[in-house]
Amino acid sequence: MKILEVKSLAIEDVKVIKFARFTDHRGYFAEIFNANDIKNDPKLSFFKDVQFLQANESFSRKNTIRGLHFQWNPYMGKLVRTVRGRMIDLVLDIRKASKTFGKIIAYDIPSQPEDPCAEWIWVPVGFAHGNVFPEDSQIEYQCSGTWSPGCEAGISPFAPDIDWSLCDPALKEVFDTAARTALVTEKDKNGHTISSWLNNPDSRNFEIKKI
Numbered sequence: 001m002k003i004l005e006v007k008s009l010a011i012e013d014v015k016v017i018k019f020a021r022f023t024d025h026r027g028y029f030a031e032i033f034n035a036n037d038i039k040n041d042p043k044l045s046f047f048k049d050v051q052f053l054q055a056n057e058s059f060s061r062k063n064t065i066r067g068l069h070f071q072w073n074p075y076m077g078k079l080v081r082t083v084r085g086r087m088i089d090l091v092l093d094i095r096k097a098s099k100t101f102g103k104i105i106a107y108d109i110p111s112q113p114e115d116p117c118a119e120w121i122w123v124p125v126g127f128a129h130g131n132v133f134p135e136d137s138q139i140e141y142q143c144s145g146t147w148s149p150g151c152e153a154g155i156s157p158f159a160p161d162i163d164w165s166l167c168d169p170a171l172k173e174v175f176d177t178a179a180r181t182a183l184v185t186e187k188d189k190n191g192h193t194i195s196s197w198l199n200n201p202d203s204r205n206f207e208i209k210k211i
Contacts, residue, residue: 067130
């Protein structure tokens with residue numbers, strides 16, 4: 001896995017990992033994941049205690065909005081990439097007492113076969129995760145926990161008390177445009193607000209001292 005760059009986003013614990021593709025007249029080859037490279041690269045020390053247990057793939061049609069999802073018992077971090085299309089990844093801080101609690105960021109990850117590199121985004125435990133797709137798109141994500149249907153919840157991406165101040169305004173506009181005709185589940189649309197989640201006893205699972 002040829003890692004080109006590792007960077008932090010506006011919320012420092014959220015990372016982006018850029019890796020190379022090897023292209024020629026036939027197309028490209030990419031080693032998208034290598035456990036030894038991740039273990040031995042000092043720039044990826046935040047993966048020190050992370051073990052990936054499950055991998056998922058998803059296809060979404062244009063103007064689909066998913067999320068904002070999270071779970072506990074077990075906790076689940078997600079390493080996400082666009083296989084083809086364009087994903088705007090949404091990451092909301094739900095760590096109680098965090099200085100960025102209730103703030104959301106967005107990161108644009110387009111991917112086409114001719115691109116010389118691609119990116120993963122790392123969404124660690126303590127964040128609600130979602131996506132918006134401005135075009136038909138396929139994504140893959142690796143998870144540090146297996147699905148726990150009795151211990152999951154979501155914040156509605158339309159919740160009025162989400163703080164978008166750290167989000168790139170251009171990406172917020174992409175979200176707002178998709179939201180006008182969004183393909184979204186009732187479960188996601190009617191998820192918690194920030195305040196209703198804070199009043200839920202399960203929110204204690206995301207106190208910083210616990211995660």
